[in-house]
Amino acid sequence: GAGVSQTPSNKVTEKGKYVELRCDPISGHTALYWYRQSLGQGPEFLIYFQGTGAADDSGLPNDRFFAVRPEGSVSTLKIQRTERGDSAVYLCASSPTLVGNEQFFGPGTRLTVL
Amino acid sequence: RKEVEQDPGPFNVPEGATVAFNCTYSNSASQSFFWYRQDCRKEPKLLMSVYSSGNEDGRFTAQLNRASQYISLLIRDSKLSDSATYLCVVNGGSNYKLTFGKGTLLTVNP
Numbered sequence: 001g002a003g004v005s006q007t008p009s010n011k012v013t014e015k016g017k018y019v020e021l022r023c024d025p026i027s028g029h030t031a032l033y034w035y036r037q038s039l040g041q042g043p044e045f046l047i048y049f050q051g052t053g054a055a056d057d058s059g060l061p062n063d064r065f066f067a068v069r070p071e072g073s074v075s076t077l078k079i080q081r082t083e084r085g086d087s088a089v090y091l092c093a094s095s096p097t098l099v100g101n102e103q104f105f106g107p108g109t110r111l112t113v114l
Numbered sequence: 115r116k117e118v119e120q121d122p123g124p125f126n127v128p129e130g131a132t133v134a135f136n137c138t139y140s141n142s143a144s145q146s147f148f149w150y151r152q153d154c155r156k157e158p159k160l161l162m163s164v165y166s167s168g169n170e171d172g173r174f175t176a177q178l179n180r181a182s183q184y185i186s187l188l189i190r191d192s193k194l195s196d197s198a199t200y201l202c203v204v205n206g207g208s209n210y211k212l213t214f215g216k217g218t219l220l221t222v223n224p
Contacts, residue, residue: 031210042118042201042214043158056211091157095210103212105157 002026004106006092012112013082021077021109025094032075033103034067035091043091049075082113117141120202120215128223131192135218137185137202146205147178149187151198152217158201161187192222 005024013019025032031050035043045059052072060066064082069075079086089108095101120137127133139147147164162169164176164185175188185202202215 033210033212035212040216042203042216043212045211045213048210059211102160105159107157 004092004094004104006090006106006109008109009107010110010112012114014114015082015084017082017113019079019082019111021079021090021111023075023077023092023094023106025073025075025092026104027073029094029096029104030072031095031097031101031103032069033093033095034075034077035093035105037089037091037108039088046077046090079111082111084113087111087113116215117206117213118202118204118215120200121218122216123218123220125218125220126223127192127220129192129194131222132188132190133192133220134189135187135200135202135220137187137215139183139185139202139204139213141204141206141213142183144183144204144206147185148203148205148212149174149176149185150201150203150214152201153198158214161200189220192220194222194224196220197222 007022033048034046037043047057047067049069064080067077091108092106093103095103118139149161150158151161152158164178168177173190177186199217199219201217204213
């Protein structure tokens with residue numbers, strides 16, 4: 001079956017611009033996660049959704065970052081007033097339920113802020 | 115102290131070699147432990163979960179020592195296709211939030 005998909009695969013933007021990154025989880029997966037991976041580092045947790053609600057957004061670095069999942073499926077990560085330090089690969093993952101399930105990752109969106 | 119620390123690597127080994135990766139974690143409340151594999155410019159994929167009793171999957175063996183808060187991965191008879199970054203991953207007691215180490219790059223040479 002189809003895995004987690006993310007669009008765009010690459011995004012180049014200028015400092016100060018607004019960007020939206022989209023994630024389509026595996027059909028039927030109720031849990032959705034966003035991670036950010038900088039060069040040479042492991043992925044870092046940003047936010048977790050169970051259904052439509054953000055159950056834990058403690059990993060969002062500041063209030064320029066926001067994510068939604070209005071219908072409990074597709075999620076959008078929104079970054080306002082982008083900064084060069086936001087450049088990274090943004091990974092989305094989903095899992096069937098909350099506890100103990102494997103998280104399946106999408107291919108990521110590579111964001112470059114010039 | 116970082117939550118998850120791994121051997122910095124990189125590791126360069128010949129085909130057929132045995133290679134071991136080590137990892138320590140700081141949160142004693144952690145419940146679940148994993149090794150993920152990440153190929154260059156690809157997403158992380160689960161290689162294996164790690165259980166207290168230790169577990170084996172073909173050429174791969176994972177061990178967990180809760181008392182020492184230490185996790186290991188052993189790869190025997192390494193193949194060219196094993197070349198990747200290996201990420202030590204811990205579920206820090208939250209049951210959903212994965213904490214990743216920086217990863218250790220392995221290159222298996224012919």
